[in-house]
Amino acid sequence: KQEVTQIPAALSVPEGENLVLNCSFTDSAIYNLQWFRQDPGKGLTSLLLIQSSQREQTSGRLNASLDKSSGRSTLYIAASQPGDSATYLCAQRTSGTYKYIFGTGTRLKVLA
Amino acid sequence: GAVVSQHPSRVICKSGTSVKIECRSLDFQATTMFWYRQFPKQSLMLMATSNEGSKATYEQGVEKDKFLINHASLTLSTLTVTSAHPEDSSFYICSAPYREFYGYTFGSGTRLTVV
Numbered sequence: 001k002q003e004v005t006q007i008p009a010a011l012s013v014p015e016g017e018n019l020v021l022n023c024s025f026t027d028s029a030i031y032n033l034q035w036f037r038q039d040p041g042k043g044l045t046s047l048l049l050i051q052s053s054q055r056e057q058t059s060g061r062l063n064a065s066l067d068k069s070s071g072r073s074t075l076y077i078a079a080s081q082p083g084d085s086a087t088y089l090c091a092q093r094t095s096g097t098y099k100y101i102f103g104t105g106t107r108l109k110v111l112a
Numbered sequence: 113g114a115v116v117s118q119h120p121s122r123v124i125c126k127s128g129t130s131v132k133i134e135c136r137s138l139d140f141q142a143t144t145m146f147w148y149r150q151f152p153k154q155s156l157m158l159m160a161t162s163n164e165g166s167k168a169t170y171e172q173g174v175e176k177d178k179f180l181i182n183h184a185s186l187t188l189s190t191l192t193v194t195s196a197h198p199e200d201s202s203f204y205i206c207s208a209p210y211r212e213f214y215g216y217t218f219g220s221g222t223r224l225t226v227v
Binding site (some may be wrong): 089101102 | 118146148154155156157158161180201205207209216217218219220221223
């Protein structure tokens with residue numbers, strides 16, 4: 001069974017800290033992995049997408065890496081801000097399908 | 113960029129009634145639409161996949177007679193929750209692929225409360 005796990009489930013940090021969110025997946029036949037942000041009661045905003053042939057992607061203060069051999073992806077947030085407070089979800093798409101399997105999410109709170 | 117417009121954003125209905133949720137792709141053709149459900153403090157669970165002009169494919173454990181999906185055009189997919197019960201209260205969200213090499217775009221979600 002395909003599973004996507006995110007650690008930690010919740011995280012509270014002071015403003016300015018650099019932080020790492022972890023995502024683990026069991027399916028080695030990965031097509032791509034996407035990181036999303038979800039604000040309370042809202043839909044999803046795509047942050048970064050990493051194809052299976054890539055090792056990392058960067059957008060502003062965000063950097064996502066992908067290690068297929070270990071089944072892990074990390075989202076690095078530099079110089080965190082209170083506006084970064086949200087739930088971060090990773091989702092894996094397996095080769096040969098259009099489906100995304102979502103992780104359990106990390107609820108991030110950045111304190112001013 | 114690609115946008116999927118989802119309506120309504122919130123709906124409260126009485127038990128036993130039906131509710132329709134619409135997802136429209138505004139600037140691209142969505143031949144496929146995915147419907148997810150999210151319970152409080154849980155992740156998104158895929159319910160079904162709709163394809164324009166054909167029957168939807170439902171995930172295991174999802175009642176197809178209760179969650180009716182219609183994808184009659186390349187820009188519109190609808191999910192109808194029939195004979196809603198309080199346990200159907202959830203956050204429903206749709207998603208469509210807009211480019212093969214890129215990710216998917218998501219609707220803004222619908223918060224359904226059945227009283």
